[in-house]
Amino acid sequence: MKTGVLGAGGWGTALSLILLENGHEVILWTHDSSTKKEIEKYRENKTYLPGIRIPSELNITNDSSLIGEAEIVVNAVPTQFIRGVIHDFKIPLENKQIINGSKGIERNSLKRISEIFYECANVTADNYAVISGPSHAEEVTRKSPTNVVAASEDIFLDKQVQKLFTRPEFRVYTSNDVVGAEIGGSLKNVIAIAAGIIDGLELGDNTKAALITRGLAEISRLGIAIGANNLTFAGLSGLGDLIVTCGSKHSRNRKVGELLGQGKKPDEIINTMKMVAEGIHTTESAFNLGKKHAVELPITEQIYNILFNDIPPREAMSNLMNRSAKREWWW
Amino acid sequence: MKTGVLGAGGWGTALSLILLENGHEVILWTHDSSTKKEIEKYRENKTYLPGIRIPSELNITNDSSLIGEAEIVVNAVPTQFIRGVIHDFKIPLENKQIINGSKGIERNSLKRISEIFYECANVTADNYAVISGPSHAEEVTRKSPTNVVAASEDIFLDKQVQKLFTRPEFRVYTSNDVVGAEIGGSLKNVIAIAAGIIDGLELGDNTKAALITRGLAEISRLGIAIGANNLTFAGLSGLGDLIVTCGSKHSRNRKVGELLGQGKKPDEIINTMKMVAEGIHTTESAFNLGKKHAVELPITEQIYNILFNDIPPREAMSNLMNRSAKREWWW
Numbered sequence: 001m002k003t004g005v006l007g008a009g010g011w012g013t014a015l016s017l018i019l020l021e022n023g024h025e026v027i028l029w030t031h032d033s034s035t036k037k038e039i040e041k042y043r044e045n046k047t048y049l050p051g052i053r054i055p056s057e058l059n060i061t062n063d064s065s066l067i068g069e070a071e072i073v074v075n076a077v078p079t080q081f082i083r084g085v086i087h088d089f090k091i092p093l094e095n096k097q098i099i100n101g102s103k104g105i106e107r108n109s110l111k112r113i114s115e116i117f118y119e120c121a122n123v124t125a126d127n128y129a130v131i132s133g134p135s136h137a138e139e140v141t142r143k144s145p146t147n148v149v150a151a152s153e154d155i156f157l158d159k160q161v162q163k164l165f166t167r168p169e170f171r172v173y174t175s176n177d178v179v180g181a182e183i184g185g186s187l188k189n190v191i192a193i194a195a196g197i198i199d200g201l202e203l204g205d206n207t208k209a210a211l212i213t214r215g216l217a218e219i220s221r222l223g224i225a226i227g228a229n230n231l232t233f234a235g236l237s238g239l240g241d242l243i244v245t246c247g248s249k250h251s252r253n254r255k256v257g258e259l260l261g262q263g264k265k266p267d268e269i270i271n272t273m274k275m276v277a278e279g280i281h282t283t284e285s286a287f288n289l290g291k292k293h294a295v296e297l298p299i300t301e302q303i304y305n306i307l308f309n310d311i312p313p314r315e316a317m318s319n320l321m322n323r324s325a326k327r328e329w330w331w
Numbered sequence: 332m333k334t335g336v337l338g339a340g341g342w343g344t345a346l347s348l349i350l351l352e353n354g355h356e357v358i359l360w361t362h363d364s365s366t367k368k369e370i371e372k373y374r375e376n377k378t379y380l381p382g383i384r385i386p387s388e389l390n391i392t393n394d395s396s397l398i399g400e401a402e403i404v405v406n407a408v409p410t411q412f413i414r415g416v417i418h419d420f421k422i423p424l425e426n427k428q429i430i431n432g433s434k435g436i437e438r439n440s441l442k443r444i445s446e447i448f449y450e451c452a453n454v455t456a457d458n459y460a461v462i463s464g465p466s467h468a469e470e471v472t473r474k475s476p477t478n479v480v481a482a483s484e485d486i487f488l489d490k491q492v493q494k495l496f497t498r499p500e501f502r503v504y505t506s507n508d509v510v511g512a513e514i515g516g517s518l519k520n521v522i523a524i525a526a527g528i529i530d531g532l533e534l535g536d537n538t539k540a541a542l543i544t545r546g547l548a549e550i551s552r553l554g555i556a557i558g559a560n561n562l563t564f565a566g567l568s569g570l571g572d573l574i575v576t577c578g579s580k581h582s583r584n585r586k587v588g589e590l591l592g593q594g595k596k597p598d599e600i601i602n603t604m605k606m607v608a609e610g611i612h613t614t615e616s617a618f619n620l621g622k623k624h625a626v627e628l629p630i631t632e633q634i635y636n637i638l639f640n641d642i643p644p645r646e647a648m649s650n651l652m653n654r655s656a657k658r659e660w661w662w
Contacts, residue, residue: 134540144535145652147545149659171652173659204475209465209575213567214478220565234551234565235659236544244540247578321476321502328480328504328566 001025001164004070006091008035008060010048010137011101012076017141018165019074020058028060029067031089036060047274052141068092072099072164078276079104079113079186086120093121099150099161100130103185104278105285110292112182126154129161130178132185133236134244136251143169149237151175173236180232183223188242189253189279190286190300191215195246196254197306197313200261211299211320212246218297222286225293253279266307283307298323332356332495335401337422339366339391341379341468342432343407348472349496350405351389359391360398362420367391378605383472399423403430403495409607410435410444410517417451424452430481430492431461434516435609436616441623443513457485460492461509463516464567465575467582474500480568482506504567511563514554519573520610521617521631522546523584526577528637528644530585531592542630542651543577549628553617556624584610597638614638 001024005016008030016028030036039045043054059066067073073096077085083106085091098121100113109116114130117123133148140146150161150172158174166172175181191212198208219242220233232238245251256277259269270280287304290297302320305311332355336347339361347359361367370376374385390397398404404427408416414437416422429452431444440447445461448454464479471477481492481503489505497503506512525546529539550573551564563569576582587608590600601611618635621628633651636642 134537134544136535136537139535139537142535144537145541145648146537147541169652175659204467204470204473205575205579205581206465206467206470206475206477209571209578210476210478210567212574213465213565213571216565216570232659234544234547236541239547239570240540240544243543243574244536247540248536250536317476321500328506328563 001072002070003027003072003074003164004029004067005074005076006067006085007076007078007102008032008039008045008048009076009078010045012074013045013049013052013054014137014140015074015076015101015165016058017052017054018167018170020055021167022164024164026058027066027070028058029064030060030062031085033062036062049137049141064089064091070096072097075100075102075113075117078102079106079278080276080281082113082116083120091121093117093123095127096123097127097157098123098129100128103132103189104282105186105289107281107285110285110289112179112186114178114182125178126157128152128178129154129157130181130185131161131165131172132181132241134240136244136248138250140170145169147171147173147236147240149173149175149181149235151178151181151237153178175232175235175237177229177232179226180223180228181237183226183228184219184233184238185241186282187219187222187286187300188245189277190283190303191219191242192245192251192253193257193260193279193283193303194299196257196259197261197317199254200258201314201317203317208246212242215299216242218299222290222293222295222297225295252277256280260306260313280307332403333401334358334403334405334495335360335398336405336407337398337416338407338409338433339363339370339376339379340407340409341376343405344376344380344383344385345468345471346405346407346432346496347389348383348385349498349501351386352498353495355495357389358397358401359389360395361391361393362416364393367393380468380472395420395422401427403428406431406433406444406448409433410437410609411607411612413444413447414451422452424448424454426458427454428458428488429454429460431459434463434520435613436517436620438612438616441616441620443510443517445509445513456509457488459483459509460485460488461512461516462492462496462503463512463572465571467575467579469581471501476500478502478504478567478571480504480506480512480566482509482512482568484509506563506566506568508560508563510557511554511559512568514557514559515550515564515569516572517613518550518553518617518631519576520584520608521614521634522550522573523576523582524588524591524610524614524634525630527585527588527590528592528648529588531589532645532648534648539577543573546630547573549630553621553624553626553628556626583608587611591637591644611638
């Protein structure tokens with residue numbers, strides 16, 4: 001099959017490599033000519049996926065018109081840039097099937113990524129799928145056994161995505177809950193910042209486990225209000241991704257939290273990171289989505305206060321712990 | 332209030348200290364006269380809770396008849412010894428309220444701890460509560476913020492337990508799902524062995540997150556078959572405790588798995604541990620409970636094979652990964 005991949009970060013590159021291993025033709029598009037040159041010269045994505053060999057069969061291009069040749073297009077452009085990239089580079093997406101691998105909620109519009117594609121590229125729901133789960137790119141490319149979910153409202157497309165990507169060490173489950181996969185994949189980054197703060201403040205494993213548990217409840221509450229299936233949040237794209245993001249040394253969002261807990265200011269942290277920590281934007285979007293849907297999101301609210309209202313992390317965490325203890329399923 | 336605590340391990344001692352801080356009288360009973368002497372001499376439980384000062388107000392005894400004076404009795408005797416201890420030491424439990432803090436399922440009988448107390452001590456369901464959640468004793472005594480659930484079928488007892496134990500750093504939620512709290516607290520130790528094996532084999536964070544996710548699904552399936560509320564498994568006594576046990580350096584059960592993954596034999600591991608790793612017994616009980624209730628428990632089955640049928644951990648984990656990929660909620 002002819003496939004196109006948008007975005008040559010770690011995840012876009014990792015997904016390209018899986019498609020290639022499964023015998024598909026891959027055109028990896030990036031707007032960044034230095035990344036293109038680097039990969040062509042060294043057959044390695046030194047910035048985002050160091051140490052992984054990229055075979056010469058992987059075509060890398062800055063020419064977006066080549067995406068027109070692909071039957072299926074995988075998106076790995078970060079959330080806040082998708083709309084601009086589609087528009088500015090005139091990505092030819094008409095009548096194509098889109099598989100999204102990015103996570104987040106657009107600022108201001110509060111749109112999920114599916115909604116951005118529906119709106120900007122005339123993609124229809126039966127041509128849209130999302131692939132999500134606990135899948136750090138570094139580990140996927142090193143063949144660490146990984147399980148993900150492919151979700152589409154179309155009853156064939158999820159299975160098609162499963163077939164495209166399944167490898168001995170990369171298992172793909174199917175689902176029809178696009179909203180659930182998108183909300184779980186996005187909001188876990190907010191909870192990961194909170195988990196990192198607990199690491200930075202050295203509050204301990206008991207505290208972090210309770211935070212993750214209540215974080216999942218918070219994500220589920222918002223997701224269900226938007227139309228997701230609650231079971232999705234107990235699965236790979238919900239709980240699974242949440243666990244890996246809150247626990248892993250690789251997680252950028254957890255790292256942001258850890259630095260906050262150690263006393264660094266949000267601006268300092270953002271200025272020193274070479275990759276986007278999507279959770280910072282998602283905190284703002286989730287906070288506003290909660291207000292829009294009248295869903296209480298106590299953890300998100302405290303992270304918002306830390307990031308945007310200059311509340312000290314220890315005070316914010318203490319606000320969380322001092323909510324009155326209720327029946328377990330009333331919070 | 333006059334309270335008695337059975338068992339002077341780490342958790343029994345930690346719960347005694349919380350009761351004491353809340354102004355209750357505490358008699359801590361242990362069958363072990365050397366532990367009694369040690370605590371009385373050094374005011375420290377050097378074996379199970381090193382470094383924590385035990386105030387002189389905590390009465391420690393080997394005389395089980397003193398438990399007769401307590402209005403409420405907290406159990407922290409390990410699961411496999413409860414029946415023997417009640418019988419051999421003639422613990423006077425008639426008409427008392429029991430709060431259980433131990434986790435596990437009795438071998439052979441396959442009874443949950445509530446059922447052991449109902450059977451051996453004439454305790455009734457309205458006099459029984461369980462306290463459970465992500466609560467490593469070491470961290471609790473060091474005031475790491477901790478959240479647990481107190482569950483009782485009695486509509487007042489859960490709130491009474493909440494009041495007994497609530498401290499600024501120890502929040503107690505209430506619940507009426509005793510079966511759910513017991514099954515979650517027990518089976519997490521089986522999944523923790525599996526998580527440890529992944530650590531020992533160095534399979535990575537993606538793999539471990541997927542294992543924990545599917546482990547929770549497996550626990551929920553068995554619990555629901557026995558009569559638990561599925562929401563309980565998404566809470567502190569389910570997911571919360573599972574996360575801490577699978578992730579924490581303190582967890583004995585995870586450690587057993589890690590050693591198995593590194594190539595140690597089950598017998599070697601058991602012989603060198605000074606504390607019981609309850610998960611080994613629970614694996615056997617859960618395996619048999621699954622058969623009894625006709626519930627598929629693929630992870631438990633593989634851990635059982637490793638522990639009792641000498642199957643190499645790498646082969647067992649590979650059996651798990653090679654199950655055919657299905658719709659997410661069909662496994």
